[in-house]
Amino acid sequence: MLTILFDGIxxxxxxxxxxxxxxxxxxxxxxxxxxxxxxxxAGGYVTVVLVNRMGVPFLAALxxxxxxxxxxxxLLERTLYVHVYAKSHLDQxxxxxxxxxxxxxxxxxxxxxxxxxxxxxxxxxxxxxxxGVGVGKYxxxxxxxxxxxTLALQLALMKTRFxxxxxxxxxxxxVARGMGIxxxxxxxxxxAVGSGLAGLGGALGAEILGLDPIFPLKYxxxxxxxxxxxxxxxxTGPFLASILLGIGDVAGKYYAPKLGAFxxxxxxxxxxxxxxxxxxxxxxxx
Amino acid sequence: MANTLATDxxxxxxxxxxxxxxxxAFWLIAAAAVYFLPNRxxxxxxxxxxxxxxxxxxxxxxxxxxxxxxxxxxFGFGGYAAGLLAKHALVTEPALALLLAGLAAAVLGFATxxxxxxxxxxxxxxxxxxxxxxxxxxxxxxSELTGGADGLQGVTIAPLLGxxxxxxxxxxxxxxxxxxxxxxxxxxxxxxxxxxxxxxxSIKGNSLRxxxxxIPVDRRLxxxxxxxxxxxxxxxxxxxQTTAFTSLDVFSFDRSADLLLVLIIGxxxxxxGGLIGAVVFKxxxxxxxxxxxxxxxxxxGLVLVVIVLIGRERxxxxxxxxxxxxxxxxxxxxxxxxxxxx
Numbered sequence: 001m002l003t004i005l006f007d008g009i010x011x012x013x014x015x016x017x018x019x020x021x022x023x024x025x026x027x028x029x030x031x032x033x034x035x036x037x038x039x040x041x042a043g044g045y046v047t048v049v050l051v052n053r054m055g056v057p058f059l060a061a062l063x064x065x066x067x068x069x070x071x072x073x074x075l076l077e078r079t080l081y082v083h084v085y086a087k088s089h090l091d092q093x094x095x096x097x098x099x100x101x102x103x104x105x106x107x108x109x110x111x112x113x114x115x116x117x118x119x120x121x122x123x124x125x126x127x128x129x130x131x132g133v134g135v136g137k138y139x140x141x142x143x144x145x146x147x148x149x150t151l152a153l154q155l156a157l158m159k160t161r162f163x164x165x166x167x168x169x170x171x172x173x174x175v176a177r178g179m180g181i182x183x184x185x186x187x188x189x190x191x192a193v194g195s196g197l198a199g200l201g202g203a204l205g206a207e208i209l210g211l212d213p214i215f216p217l218k219y220x221x222x223x224x225x226x227x228x229x230x231x232x233x234x235x236t237g238p239f240l241a242s243i244l245l246g247i248g249d250v251a252g253k254y255y256a257p258k259l260g261a262f263x264x265x266x267x268x269x270x271x272x273x274x275x276x277x278x279x280x281x282x283x284x285x286x
Numbered sequence: 287m288a289n290t291l292a293t294d295x296x297x298x299x300x301x302x303x304x305x306x307x308x309x310x311a312f313w314l315i316a317a318a319a320v321y322f323l324p325n326r327x328x329x330x331x332x333x334x335x336x337x338x339x340x341x342x343x344x345x346x347x348x349x350x351x352x353x354x355x356x357x358x359x360x361f362g363f364g365g366y367a368a369g370l371l372a373k374h375a376l377v378t379e380p381a382l383a384l385l386l387a388g389l390a391a392a393v394l395g396f397a398t399x400x401x402x403x404x405x406x407x408x409x410x411x412x413x414x415x416x417x418x419x420x421x422x423x424x425x426x427x428x429s430e431l432t433g434g435a436d437g438l439q440g441v442t443i444a445p446l447l448g449x450x451x452x453x454x455x456x457x458x459x460x461x462x463x464x465x466x467x468x469x470x471x472x473x474x475x476x477x478x479x480x481x482x483x484x485x486x487x488s489i490k491g492n493s494l495r496x497x498x499x500x501i502p503v504d505r506r507l508x509x510x511x512x513x514x515x516x517x518x519x520x521x522x523x524x525x526x527q528t529t530a531f532t533s534l535d536v537f538s539f540d541r542s543a544d545l546l547l548v549l550i551i552g553x554x555x556x557x558x559g560g561l562i563g564a565v566v567f568k569x570x571x572x573x574x575x576x577x578x579x580x581x582x583x584x585x586x587g588l589v590l591v592v593i594v595l596i597g598r599e600r601x602x603x604x605x606x607x608x609x610x611x612x613x614x615x616x617x618x619x620x621x622x623x624x625x626x627x628x
Contacts, residue, residue, distance in 0.1 A: 098590025105584030
């Protein structure tokens, strides 16, 4: 029972790291980015190549995965995404679906369609018992890393100058611009960090979520659930949403495997009908 | 003065509802393919079905402005309904089963239409996507009824109207699909040019103002969503009937996403978009799949990205001379025939 809770929390934390970039880009630029999962996949594949083929230690590969995906993110943001901010949601959806299709086919072409596994060091495998609760070492690592990241993000958002600029830009872009905040720069940085985090999440999650070319399509709905249920106005909303989703999904698969993902989707629809702004969103005046 | 203005407005509104020569030529070519391309009937059937499906999406996206990422829900529902009706010999006449499958999808559309009334574009995206995923899960779980991941097998479709047998070359299938497509297209054409269709356009333009001038926004959206679900259900049923098979693939996200691409290629909001898009999409898919069997999705994605970056409005302007030509021809023909413009 507690093991399920533990696994669920690890899963949820992972989802949060994967999806938090998406929630910020949606809140900041009103951009529906269905291609977010492609960045996560990129991070996962970077780790696979580094660890399995080049022999880089797993823990050293994680920051590299972050940096590489962040670089890809900033490149795409500056060259392609800037053109679609002002377009309608329909155009954004089409554009990002197109990116997903291209990423899926490109990864298929380069890496093959089979599932990839990251070689995890011996020290991180297996589990140990804490008061009779089986704790997977790897999952513990995920919780620690993701927990630290969440804290760092929260602090960066709340205490730093950049954080207040970002919050100002999310709240009202026009006024923020009027106050002399370089919203474009803020957004480019945020996009890079968001995609980098997705890449890191993909690297960490390759073991748990599985990594194959259709990853962005398979998990797109999960990221979207996190964002829509959690709301886009804060970082705690998506965090709580992803923890709930993680625990719900793991418990659902354990206790009622016949129902599958059915429960999650139904809950999502109910929440969306009940509170279209998200469970944890502040009521906005806009 | 006010009277002439009113008649002028009425004439302008009625003008697009006339059949232009280009449209007539389009359908004549489609019908001529029955005789002139007999060995291409299988792909032509697919095109006709895809066109009907795209037409359905155009009704809600192009006219009512509802973005849907889960339109495959109704397609699949209709497909499974037709498959089950035929498999258990509940309704053997395909044309009747087609109607019933469409109605079943319409009931589903009516039930889920309340979900898309609320919220923003993103909420609608999520809800429509969620509905399709839930249906897919249900079809997967109740495998004793639907065959689960193996698909619905052992479907035998009785001869159409008791006489025309579905052959493996798709001759019957094509004529059947084309007739269904034409009939439903003509109805859709009537719908969008009616006052009801005009009210939908005003809702798409600005739903707040539309409700301010007395249009019952929610009821109109429910109505068109139900109608579109019927169309999608019929398209799904056609696919099942012409291939005598259906699988979980009918609910897949790819199908909904491809459908958006079809409609975008052809252009949204003028009904022929779905038809032209279906032709271009299928031919392109065929060509790309021959070129790079495994990776054609890459090129589809590239097309989507390029279309958005160039801008749909700009591309619409490139083909607009053709539409102007169609209108001119229409006026000319009307004058020659001596009929007064309505």
